Amino acid sequence: MIYTCTLNPSIDYLIQLEEFQLGSLNRSKETQLFPGGKGINVSRVMKRLGTESTALGFAGGFTGDYIQNFLHSELITADFIEVQDNTRINVKLKTGMETEINASGPAITIEQQEQLITKIRQLKKGDLLVLAGSIPSSLPLTFYRNLTEICKSAGVETVIDTTGPALEETFQFEPLLIKPNHHELGDLFRAKVSTVNEAAYFGKKLIGLGVRNVIVSMAGEGAVFINEDQVLRASVPKGILKNSVGAGDSVVAGFLASYTKQSDYEEAFRAGTAAGSATAFSHDLCTKEEAEKLLEQVKIEKIG
């Protein structure tokens, strides 16, 4: 069974504006609400691609209810720990360019943390856990490290999509996959990563630290896949960028939906990249049809 864990879910409030002026009254052209948070997006895209998962994490208040009801309506199993305060609302401004304001999220008590840890301890060998998104400030930065260690000793595979020290500390437990974007990869090494060769160079260093597979996503430039045996580059088709929120999560979802069926890294990388671009080219997360239509247009090249 695949589980996703979103410690800090969100309602993503997308606001479209002709233009935005700081310090003035701005009126929106259109608004949309989506359940968000990285693990939740992974569960939603995998469901569309025909792969089941259970969404875990913390949710609270009317915003938490909205997210859980939305997941139920999409027939996704949700098993969240209830917290007292409202789940956060993240604002995504679309003004020709994208500006994001991600809120800090509700407080989580020690008891609630323990409840989640108890759930993770129940996972069994052969299960897979996706840990995705930021760690709320009321949790220790070692929270992912601890969950990854529990998984490692139980034979549960892990996929980690977060940033900085919280990500680094999981490497020793040999996650199956991590998916930094090129900025996040650069931050790990205090370097600037802007080319495919730089992504391949620094990605390879992560393999040396224990990670088994790395996808470095590079927005409109596509993505780079690195493991012990090969380095692949995926070029993505050109299209009209409608909404890149969730594009990175779609890469993880597309990869896992394919890999858990075929165990073929190259095909999984192609499927992940296609799903990422399909989401970037649509207003919501991609549908199966949108992702499949792009599959043939994603060109994979072996570069190492």
Ligand SMILES: Nc1ncnc2c1ncn2[C@@H]1O[C@H](COP(=O)(O)OP(=O)(O)O)[C@@H](O)[C@H]1O
């Ligand atoms: N402008 C774009 N054109 C085509 N594909 C895109 C575009 N932006 C994002 N994507 C796709 O989405 C993937 C993830 O995007 P990226 O912005 O790197 O991730 P994140 O959301 O994690 O920062 C890319 O690897 C690519 O496949």
Ligand SMILES: O=P(O)(O)OC[C@H]1O[C@](O)(COP(=O)(O)O)[C@@H](O)[C@@H]1O
């Ligand atoms: O947990 P964080 O880092 O604040 O990120 C949460 C945000 O990331 C998202 O999951 C989108 O992530 P990506 O664009 O990287 O795929 C949004 O739904 C959510 O608002």
